[in-house]
Amino acid sequence: MRIATVQLPIAALCLASFVACKAGAPREIEVAPSSPASIESAPSSIAPTSGSGEPASTSAAPAQGSSASSLGAPSPPASSNKHTDVAPATATTPPSAAPAVADKPVHPNRDKHGPDDVAQYIESLESKSRIAELKVDVVLSKLALPDDAIVGDLGCGPGVFTMAFSKACPNGVVYASDVEPAELDVVAKKIHDTHAHNVVPVLASLDDPHFPPGQLDVVFIADTYHHLDDRVKYMRQLAKALKPGGRLVVLDYKSGPLKIGPPPEHKLPAGVMDKEISEAGWKLLQRFDTHPYHDFEVWRVVQPWEK
DSSP: OHHHHHHHHHHHHHHHHHHHHHTTSOOOOOOOOSSHHHHHHSOSOOOOBOTTSSBSOSSOOOOOSOOGGGTTSOOOOOGGGSOTTSOOOOOOOOOOOOOOOOOOOOOOOSSTTSOSOHHHHHHHHTOHHHHHHHTHHHHHHHHOOOTTOEEEEETOTTTHHHHHHHHHOTTSEEEEEESOHHHHHHHHHHHHHHTOSSEEEEEOBTTBOOOOTTOEEEEEEESOGGGOSSHHHHHHHHGGGEEEEEEEEEEEEOSSOOSSSSOGGGSOOTTHHHHHHHHTTEEEEEEEOOOSSEEEEEEEEOOGGGO
């Protein structure tokens, strides 16, 4: 008789579960046992089913905390088995420490004879001490350029002389040539800021400044001659950019150890620059003793009858 008492509630539970599944929503059904004796044999709850009608668990959870006070009340569901379509909670991995901020990458210099850090190099080229050493006003005074002069500034850098030529020759043109685009970016900003209408930035090749042929009154080279490769060939090529009677102006660091400028091994030995320019077909016109750390020279092309 005890077995029959247990089987009847189980059949009722199965039927109720089937009806709940057909309704499309999982339900948990609690049936009060008919007698205290049946409580010991029947499970206290039936595992819920998933939305698809399949059982959510293959075994029912045993009754917990059976007491007189809990009879007829729903037992608290186990959160880990309530719904099979909800992922169980997992321990979150603590975030790793933020990576250290990498140093700002150094922009490579296209001028292989210049420093690798272009930004720092440009800053040094525009320093007050360097500009004072270049004596820009003295150079302009010695050259005495007409206001419509056409000038090629070879190795213009950030435009220290470019902008000075632009102001001194308002009716002329200044071609600012450099192999490093970042240098020309600085020049372009100065053109914009000063509303200069007569400056043309030119991206040079390593072996060609790309000056217009036969158009220039002056080719100016400041602190750049010792950066050039195959200098004799380069100087011969520059002659083609000049008008008849045009001049080559070179301002470059003196040889040997100095308080400023590049170390001796980065410069040319004494006499090498003059020898190379002469070999390229130029004749020295003037040498100015105005700069303690620079050679300041003016050259012209040797004419055919002078050879």
